[in-house]
Amino acid sequence: MSFTVHSLLWLAIDKLKLAGVPEPQRDAWKLLAHVLNIGVDRIPLHLQKTISHIEEQKFENVVSRRANRVPVSYILGYRDFFEHRFAVTSDVLDPRPETEHLIIEALREDFAEVLDLGTGSGCIVISLLAQKSNAIGLGVDQSEAALEIAQKNAQDIGVAERCEFRVSNWFSNVPAVQFDLIVANPPYIHPNVMGALSPEVLHEPKCALTDHLDGLSAYRKIAMSAKKFLKPGGRLIFEIGFDQGVAVSDILSRYFFEDILVIQDFDQRDRLAFCRQNS
Numbered sequence: 001m002s003f004t005v006h007s008l009l010w011l012a013i014d015k016l017k018l019a020g021v022p023e024p025q026r027d028a029w030k031l032l033a034h035v036l037n038i039g040v041d042r043i044p045l046h047l048q049k050t051i052s053h054i055e056e057q058k059f060e061n062v063v064s065r066r067a068n069r070v071p072v073s074y075i076l077g078y079r080d081f082f083e084h085r086f087a088v089t090s091d092v093l094d095p096r097p098e099t100e101h102l103i104i105e106a107l108r109e110d111f112a113e114v115l116d117l118g119t120g121s122g123c124i125v126i127s128l129l130a131q132k133s134n135a136i137g138l139g140v141d142q143s144e145a146a147l148e149i150a151q152k153n154a155q156d157i158g159v160a161e162r163c164e165f166r167v168s169n170w171f172s173n174v175p176a177v178q179f180d181l182i183v184a185n186p187p188y189i190h191p192n193v194m195g196a197l198s199p200e201v202l203h204e205p206k207c208a209l210t211d212h213l214d215g216l217s218a219y220r221k222i223a224m225s226a227k228k229f230l231k232p233g234g235r236l237i238f239e240i241g242f243d244q245g246v247a248v249s250d251i252l253s254r255y256f257f258e259d260i261l262v263i264q265d266f267d268q269r270d271r272l273a274f275c276r277q278n279s
């Protein structure tokens with residue numbers, strides 16, 4: 001017996017609700033649109049129709065994955081971030097909308113050379129280069145698998161010729177040059193709170209989330225070496241956890257950076273730490 005799209009959606013929504021998925025209706029529609037290869041806005045035109053057996057099976061399969069709390073972006077294979085669509089897999093952090101604040105802040109001043117530490121999907125450095133057509137960038141990550149995704153994104157978004165990617169443990173494999181801008185969204189979650197995070201987060205690479213120490217070790221390591229890699233007056237911008245503003249400012253002041261600022265997001269939560277190399 002074939003179900004209409006309407007009935008399939010209701011069954012899916014019930015299954016997602018039972019699994020505790022926070023927005024079951026939105027996700028069921030997105031997943032169905034993905035399987036039918038249509039925009040979500042076209043679904044109402046299909047509600048009374050039936051779909052092929054293969055499409056039905058595919059839908060069942062993606063709904064089951066979502067019920068197992070796999071993030072929607074990993075199922076769809078992409079995430080829209082800032083102005084572009086980025087390929088994502090479980091090898092990279094699912095780019096967060098909060099990280100767009102870092103892009104907005106970085107774009108307030110001009111830059112010619114940018115370094116992105118812990119680039120993951122490449123969403124930060126690629127978004128920046130897409131806005132600044134004369135700039136060049138280097139994205140580094142300890143994960144080779146992540147860098148393959150970042151490279152693909154740079155190609156798809158048209159900045160590959162201006163962007164290099166390298167395996168590196170923070171600065172270990174960064175050439176001895178100076179950048180106008182260094183950005184990083186490092187793993188900053190304290191290991192003690194990992195257990196309280198949503199089940200979706202468990203599908204993301206652990207090394208992208210936590211440093212397994214106190215959530216601040218990456219800031220210390222980066223701040224310790226960043227001055228050598230910044231031009232005079234160059235900027236260092238970190239994404240930080242909402243409760244890390246004071247601690248990260250303190251780290252930056254220990255290394256004599258100037259103009260140290262903590263910047264809040266639209267929810268008035270500390271989100272970025274900013275500083276400058278002395279001029």
Ligand SMILES: C[S@@+](CC[C@H](N)C(=O)[O-])C[C@H]1O[C@@H](n2cnc3c(N)ncnc32)[C@H](O)[C@@H]1O
Nearest residue numbers: 093095118119120141142169170185186187208
């Ligand atoms: C929070 S994710 C950020 C990914 C991406 N920049 C974003 O904002 O979506 C942190 C990234 O840092 C990388 N990473 C963790 N430790 C590292 C290290 N010691 N050296 C280089 N990269 C590291 C992880 O592999 C991960 O891709």
